[in-house]
Amino acid sequence: MSYQEFEFWFMRFSRKEYDLNYDRSRDPVYREFSNLPDGVLSQIVDKVNPVDRFVLQKVSKPLRQFLSARNPGFQKIKISSDENRCTLIYDNTIINYYIPTYNMYSFFDTEEPEELRNLVRVNRSGSCEFMDKEARIEGDTSKIALHDLAMVVGNNKLRLEMFEFRSMTPEFMELIHQTFMTQSLKIQTDKLKFFIQDLKVMESLQFFDVKEEIILEFWTNWKTLPIDKIIGLPGIKDAKMLKVIMPYAIIPPDSILGLPRITIVIQQYQLRKMEVVEKLRNAILTSKSLEIFNIKWQYGRHEMDETNKLLFPNAVEDSRNPNVFYFTVPDTERTLEMRVVDHELYFRRR
Amino acid sequence: MSVENAPVVDVDEAAIPVEKKMYYRFESNDKKEFRVSELAIQQSETLNRLVEAMGYTSEDVENKPAIAIENIDGKTLKLVFQWCEHHKGEAIPVDDGSVPKIVEIPEFDAKLMDIDNGLLFKLIWAADYLNIVQLLNVSCKKVANMAQGKTPAQLRRVYLLPSDEEDEAAKRAAQEAQDPRAREVEEEFEERKRQGGNSFF
Numbered sequence: 001m002s003y004q005e006f007e008f009w010f011m012r013f014s015r016k017e018y019d020l021n022y023d024r025s026r027d028p029v030y031r032e033f034s035n036l037p038d039g040v041l042s043q044i045v046d047k048v049n050p051v052d053r054f055v056l057q058k059v060s061k062p063l064r065q066f067l068s069a070r071n072p073g074f075q076k077i078k079i080s081s082d083e084n085r086c087t088l089i090y091d092n093t094i095i096n097y098y099i100p101t102y103n104m105y106s107f108f109d110t111e112e113p114e115e116l117r118n119l120v121r122v123n124r125s126g127s128c129e130f131m132d133k134e135a136r137i138e139g140d141t142s143k144i145a146l147h148d149l150a151m152v153v154g155n156n157k158l159r160l161e162m163f164e165f166r167s168m169t170p171e172f173m174e175l176i177h178q179t180f181m182t183q184s185l186k187i188q189t190d191k192l193k194f195f196i197q198d199l200k201v202m203e204s205l206q207f208f209d210v211k212e213e214i215i216l217e218f219w220t221n222w223k224t225l226p227i228d229k230i231i232g233l234p235g236i237k238d239a240k241m242l243k244v245i246m247p248y249a250i251i252p253p254d255s256i257l258g259l260p261r262i263t264i265v266i267q268q269y270q271l272r273k274m275e276v277v278e279k280l281r282n283a284i285l286t287s288k289s290l291e292i293f294n295i296k297w298q299y300g301r302h303e304m305d306e307t308n309k310l311l312f313p314n315a316v317e318d319s320r321n322p323n324v325f326y327f328t329v330p331d332t333e334r335t336l337e338m339r340v341v342d343h344e345l346y347f348r349r350r
Numbered sequence: 351m352s353v354e355n356a357p358v359v360d361v362d363e364a365a366i367p368v369e370k371k372m373y374y375r376f377e378s379n380d381k382k383e384f385r386v387s388e389l390a391i392q393q394s395e396t397l398n399r400l401v402e403a404m405g406y407t408s409e410d411v412e413n414k415p416a417i418a419i420e421n422i423d424g425k426t427l428k429l430v431f432q433w434c435e436h437h438k439g440e441a442i443p444v445d446d447g448s449v450p451k452i453v454e455i456p457e458f459d460a461k462l463m464d465i466d467n468g469l470l471f472k473l474i475w476a477a478d479y480l481n482i483v484q485l486l487n488v489s490c491k492k493v494a495n496m497a498q499g500k501t502p503a504q505l506r507r508v509y510l511l512p513s514d515e516e517d518e519a520a521k522r523a524a525q526e527a528q529d530p531r532a533r534e535v536e537e538e539f540e541e542r543k544r545q546g547g548n549s550f551f
Contacts, residue, residue, distance in 0.1 A: 034510070
């Protein structure tokens with residue numbers, strides 16, 4: 001008995017229609033999902049949340065072709081990997097790909113046959129879901145994860161707010177580059193964020209078309225990295241805006257502070273140190289190429305009024321806007337505008 | 351010919367003191383007849399235009415044959431008209447093509463759509479054909495909700511879709527089932543085309 005037939009009789013019985021001699025040949029021809037008009041199919045898939053829409057792509061070839069012509073609907077993608085697992089985060093849904101090691105085996109799994117233990121587990125969880133969902137697939141963890149990722153980023157209708165590379169193994173990074181290269185990808189995103197442990201991750205720049213901002217988050221090994229080389233890369237140098245997050249309590253080096261369009265993210269307490277205030281003041285005053293310089297607090301809000309007075313006590317307040325100030329760079333004709341917006345402080349050349 | 355009355359017709363005549371409501375008669379492709387109020391018909395752009403173009407009087411409605419809806423069966427049409435009667439007088443959402451809106455399924459609609467998938471897909475098809483915007487919205491939402499948290503294999507069962515392998519196998523079987531003579535003719539035609547020959551005939 002087919003699923004369709006089973007469901008038909010199940011629904012009849014649930015309605016207390018027990019006539020087993022019912023002649024189905026007189027029923028009109030079924031209209032099925034597969035022969036719904038494209039306009040209707042669009043209405044349905046637009047109402048399916050993006051992660052489920054992504055799963056729909058794996059259902060059948062016609063559906064895959066239909067969905068590949070539409071924006072997958074994700075806003076944010078985050079990827080990371082370690083030696084045991086690859087993690088893809090689509091908006092609020094986390095998908096982990098891993099083969100459990102002996103230590104990871106839970107009490108419930110110990111009875112499981114060996115051949116099942118070596119399958120890759122694909123585990124999905126999200127803020128809207130009550131429990132994890134898990135599938136098991138034969139193959140290589142990284143390749144399975146990357147195959148899924150490529151299905152999403154390979155769609156040229158995809159428009160992201162943010163793509164983020166978290167901590168990655170060099171092997172997975174290399175595999176990503178190979179795949180993106182083969183597909184000649186140019187992923188459209190407003191923001192692109194790198195967690196920089198080594199230079200390898202920066203090779204990914206070529207696969208992105210970044211509309212607004214590139215974010216570089218350095219790790220504690222930042223001193224061992226060729227910072228000048230990183231900020232000299234074409235994609236970085238020409239970025240519309242570059243945001244830099246240093247490890248805890250570190251102020252970015254002068255080469256970064258001298259960039260023309262820069263946002264630095266610092267801890268609130270750091271401006272209590274005079275040497276930090278001096279360093280920022282000098283960077284703002286001496287940078288000849290300065291177009292935009294923003295200071296943003298890492299956590300929470302802060303009264304930027306105090307900060308601006310600390311940095312430039314002689315700045316003149318705009319008579320029409322109490323949040324805007326002006327000051328002249330000594331020994332030059334250059335005037336800079338300082339603007340206080342919530343917990344950010346913006347400087348720009350006038 | 352059977353006439354299906356309420357729940358499609360749920361009218362209290364005494365409650366209409368001034369103007370008598372007009373009820374149009376429609377007939378499904380399996381010869382089931384329905385009476386539907388003028389106000390309920392307004393939910394369907396297609397039917398509304400149709401009855402406006404016909405310009406029927408109350409007498410015409412009674413004396414002329416029921417308006418045939420040839421590609422929708424009685425079971426589906428009953429659901430459609432039940433929905434239209436329940437939602438008569440409600441504003442029709444305007445689709446301005448902007449981002450998909452959040453669709454809530456009201457309790458009545460949820461109960462109405464507590465049906466097997468085959469009938470649900472027919473209801474969607476009918477809502478699209480008759481251009482009933484909100485019924486199409488809620489029924490599509492119901493189908494979209496079915497996809498929530500399912501694996502590809504589960505989705506294939508829900509939507510009755512073949513896997514890639516099954517699809518390929520079906521295509522191969524269809525090719526093999528082709529009439530051998532027709533295949534021969536086709537092959538000969540292809541061969542002549544390759545050789546640059548003139549028309550096959």
